[in-house]
Amino acid sequence: MIMNDKILTDKRFIDKLNIINNIEVDRCYCRHNISHSQEVVRILTGLSKDRGLDNYEELSFFMGYLHDMGRADDYGGLHNVRSSEFARAILKDYDIDSDSIDIICYAIENHSGRMPINDIYTYINDNVIETDIKDTWAKLLRIADQLSRDCYKCKAASACRWLPEEKTVETWKC
Numbered sequence: 309m310i311m312n313d314k315i316l317t318d319k320r321f322i323d324k325l326n327i328i329n330n331i332e333v334d335r336c337y338c339r340h341n342i343s344h345s346q347e348v349v350r351i352l353t354g355l356s357k358d359r360g361l362d363n364y365e366e367l368s369f370f371m372g373y374l375h376d377m378g379r380a381d382d383y384g385g386l387h388n389v390r391s392s393e394f395a396r397a398i399l400k401d402y403d404i405d406s407d408s409i410d411i412i413c414y415a416i417e418n419h420s421g422r423m424p425i426n427d428i429y430t431y432i433n434d435n436v437i438e439t440d441i442k443d444t445w446a447k448l449l450r451i452a453d454q455l456s457r458d459c460y461k462c463k464a465a466s467a468c469r470w471l472p473e474e475k476t477v478e479t480w481k482c
């Protein structure tokens with residue numbers, strides 16, 4: 309259990325989550341609710357643990373839970389930037405060192421975008437680590453975000469703007 313899990317009951321966090329839930333109440337595509345965050349935390353924890361990254365549990369936890377919270381402020385725009393700003397503002401009140409905050413905020417700011425699913429599998433299987441640790445985390449957060457979605461059983465898949473090669477398949481569930 310991470311000591312900082314009290315962020316999940318932090319009013320600032322809950323307020324963002326509630327705003328997003330209200331915006332997405334009729335959304336037919338993937339939502340950005342607490343279940344999505346939990347799934348990103350789970351996958352990111354596994355990927356970063358496999359690479360032996362320092363402090364992987366805490367970093368995965370905060371990245372997973374905070375990466376989309378900026379949607380409350382700028383839903384269809386630069387939510388990655390807003391999420392990073394929110395993460396920096398809230399994390400200063402938590403017991404976490406400044407280097408970790410920098411890594412978390414950098415990864416969140418750079419988490420948008422998707423890759424062809426086959427490139428993701430290659431990246432995972434080759435256990436790639438980027439030159440700069442911040443880029444490794446940004447890439448892994450992006451991958452965990454994409455793999456958290458179950459495109460193969462999504463009723464809106466045919467209308468979704470994700471490219472066919474970006475959609476997740478059941479045979480490779482992380």
Ligand SMILES: [Fe+2]
Pocket residue numbers: 375376387419420453
């Ligand atoms: Fe996002």
Ligand SMILES: [Fe+2]
Pocket residue numbers: 340344348375376453
């Ligand atoms: Fe996300």
